[in-house]
Amino acid sequence: xxxxxxYIAKSGWRHGSRVRSARERGTWSINIEPCSxxxxxxxxxxxxxxxxxxxxxxxxxxxxxxxxxxxxGVGPWTKLKNERFPISIRxxxxxxxxxxxxxxxxxxxxKRRISPRLDKDCVEKIKxxxxxxxRK
Numbered sequence: 001x002x003x004x005x006x007y008i009a010k011s012g013w014r015h016g017s018r019v020r021s022a023r024e025r026g027t028w029s030i031n032i033e034p035c036s037x038x039x040x041x042x043x044x045x046x047x048x049x050x051x052x053x054x055x056x057x058x059x060x061x062x063x064x065x066x067x068x069x070x071x072x073g074v075g076p077w078t079k080l081k082n083e084r085f086p087i088s089i090r091x092x093x094x095x096x097x098x099x100x101x102x103x104x105x106x107x108x109x110x111k112r113r114i115s116p117r118l119d120k121d122c123v124e125k126i127k128x129x130x131x132x133x134x135r136k
Contacts, residue, residue, distance in 0.1 A: 055089070057098060059116040065095060066102075066125050074099065074133040103130045 068084040077092035085095070106123055107130045118126075 057116065059118060059122075061085075061088070061090070062098070062102070062116065062118060063122055065098060066122055066129065068095075069099060069129050069133075070125065074129075102126050103135070106130070 064084050065080075068080040072080050072083075077096045081088075081090065081092045081095055090098075103126065106126045
């Protein structure tokens, strides 16, 4: 990938009493040295930076999320994140999305594969909370 600094103007030439720059003439050469910025190729799987939640959810995290929803309800995800997941890489949006996927997995007719495996008490709590806080 080339940077804007890789394009180096060729030397100017005189036009009358002034020197015309390469930009004015429209002639440019390409510098093939790498940029000073740290660039990663797209073949390494990096497009726009590193992912923040690359780790799968553990059963402890899911149980903590379910317990947090039972205390705070559905909606105050930032408060839940700050109180229950203060040093975690999970964001409030991650919590909301995981809760939505848990509710979809354990309610209704569709059976979805959820990892990690949860014990029956946790599954029952998810179903009860989903009934208490129906989707709008």
